[in-house]
Amino acid sequence: MIRSAVAALLLAVCMGFGSAGAQSVDHIEDEALAEALTEIDEMRKAGEFGSAYGRLRDLREDHPDHVEVLWRTSATEVNMGEQRDNNTAFFERGLETANAALEADSSNGYAHFARSMAEGRLALSAGTRERIERSRAVKHHADRAIELEDDIDGAYNARGQWNREVESLGFMSRAIVRTVYGGLPDASYEKAVEDFQAAIEIEDRILHRYELARTYVAMDRPDDAREQIDILLDMPKVYYNDADLKEQARDLRDDL
Template identity: 50%
Template sequence: MNRSFGTPPSVLWAQVFGLVLAGGVLGTVLVSSARAQSSDTADPELESALVAVDSLRQAGAFQAAQERLQSLREQHPERVPVLWRLVYTYTDLGRSTDDEDLRTQHYENALDAAKDGLATDSTSARAHLAMAVAQGRAALDAGTRERIERSRAVKRHADRALAIDSTLDGAYHTRGRWHREVEDIGFFQRAIVKTVYGGLPESSIDQAVRDFQRALELQNRIFHHLELGKTYLQMDRPDAARRELRAVLERPAEEPFDPAYKNEARRLLDDLE
């Protein structure tokens, strides 16, 4: 099932760039991973500070987390564990505000931190994943050509993150979302994008399923179930979609945006009845 056939160009562009993590791609998709990986610095004092930051983000105290991370950035300007956390915290803040100008500023700050992270260590998988997230968010307020370029960057940096570290559930999630959304724009719309803007990398809805499944193998999380369920809906596989959406409702809310994901899953299930 492809719902984009015949889509007007103005809507097409919005769909093309929905793939860049709109709806949540990773505001908190790495909260639990961050907690588990807080020992990615050998500095005990910094490690302790990052554990505290992870706890703040887990509790939804994004502004307090951002302020602490900004202070740590000034003290440790070239520490990737500080910078990639700052990227996600800025995206958390962006998702949490209805002020469009403020949201844009948060996403610009996220991109700035992501660039510093890669400049510090281009071999860091987390720095590449943070860049994928930041590029996706920055694309939301960009013009069409820039959005397509940032879309390509989302895929490129997610791939690079997984080439370096194949255990990052967030990177599989990001890539899965990319594949699904590009598939959803349809053959003729993709032809327009290719003709006018140089096209996008090859996509596969089956690869989207595999990526979300792998993310779930690594971290059994509400957000992974939700996006896999939405992928099955796009494939016109209602039974498989119901299974994943029910899993969203059955799991306890553990992260700040989980209640919203549960509400979305409930609406989608109602639509299937």
């Protein structure tokens, strides 16, 4: 029973957060750095993580403590680990770099989001207690990202998935986690819907529509799920994983 509860919880901390998309660099005074980061954001958007990582490593030589360089490096390391069959070494590196970003500027919401991404992926290879602790960290740093910034759609998506999957554990499983491991923050499907809708308001991405549809399925609201799927299937492919998400959405619709 405990193992099955924790296995279900892994969905909340490990699945499909996506990556932070292109972000505004208007606040960066160094024009050359801002231009380089804009190019790197476009590489990451296209899924060219290896090329982006090479550029970021070069930038770190000149800007070793710049939070905008560090959080992008962390997120890219996590994405590279995902591309390499969930390579733990990359996730560990991503966590280390996220911590460096937070040391450089703990008020940067994207640094917290990068930490949330790394914590979630590291849970894949963790023991039971560590998985629970990392789940708490995912929620904490997603919350902090949202508190500090008003435009991190990925953080809302991460928290939305967290809310959905923790709520789906059911009362008994949550009670076991609470009794044995100290519990988890409150979660609900309604909070998940609010988070995904907030993410869509920031950037209307196929990823956000898909996760909202999955949440409506969990809530036994098939008509609402179909509506979201129909919308996303008509949306243009913009991000590197949009084609895969559309295919998954078609499969989800066929099952309704």
